[in-house]
Amino acid sequence: MNDNHKPESRVSGVEIIKRPNKLREKVGGSADGKPGMIDPAALARAGTHVARMSDAHIAQTRVDLTDLQEAYRRAMTDAENRPAHLKRVIKISDGIMTLGKTFGYDLLSDFANSLNHFLVPLPNPSVAQLQVVGLHIDAMHVLVRDDIKGDGGQIGQALSISLNMARAKLGARRPA
């Protein structure tokens, strides 16, 4: 343990601290500047391994959507603890967003992302605004039920337009 570099040990001025690059050596480079590299074959292998998790992803997303629906239901019915329930909505939606695009469900990710962008700036959403959240969840159910990937084609476009309109109508207004 070394206390020489403790953040609080310095009271004024600025220090620049250079550390030896041990990581570069671990990936085949050298400390004196030879670049590290990731084998293109390893990149391809990683992509293949992730693709194999596709079935597990759909199963996970169904679980997430069930949890999301439940958190939303609680937010609607338990006004006293609404902030906590909505925080959970945002958290689950963030998970769906993270995983969707990774497995080709771009529109699912977009809807989850839109839901969060709509909800995060609302400290105390109205019932009408909560219904917009519900619309996003319903749309996500449709995408998973019908296994709609990519941009979703005509159905996806129609859902996107509807949700865009709802958000535009009831979203948080920026201060003038």
Place this chain on the structure above:
Amino acid sequence: MVADDNRFVRSIMVTILKALGIGKVLQAENGEEAMAILDVSAQMDSTAGRDVDIIFADHLMEPMDGIGLLKWVREHESDKVRFLPVVMMSGEADEAAVRLARDTGVTEYLAKPMSVINVASRLLAIIDKPRAFVRAPNYFGPDRRRQVLPYEGSDRRLMSPEDVRVVDEGTHMVIDSQSVSDENPVEIVDGSAELSEVAEARRAASA
């Protein structure tokens, strides 16, 4: 180490990192578990090869989120923890979130959704373009300036030109708002010999 409260996200990260050739990937369910792992790592002998090399942390995890973990890491008493590269992962990668992470000392920001390429590019950035650490009165972490762009005007961070010394190190500059003296030297740590010489020369000139 991967710290994320979403088990499936963790398993994807582990799959990607292992396929990219990372030997051992530790997993933590949240910031508190990550802290416990890092505390143990800090106590262990470095020669055993069990040190944590990089932290991938979710921004939104609970009960302690990624920012809380990052702050704890940068304030840790052990160099083995304090200087660790931290990659913050978040779907909520708007400007405010990225700025908060940057000013807390994040090394890289990985906007979700994650992909093999995204993860690999952050790894390579950390490995091949490591940034020096900066310790300022209100900041400790990697240099927040990734590039030096030509700029004609005066440096707006400074109160007045008389208060400031600038030491050019080539790729990095040290800006010290105090005059250099034996009581208040410019500090250079870990192998910045050129900069030491410049500071020494300045000290001699002012004597």
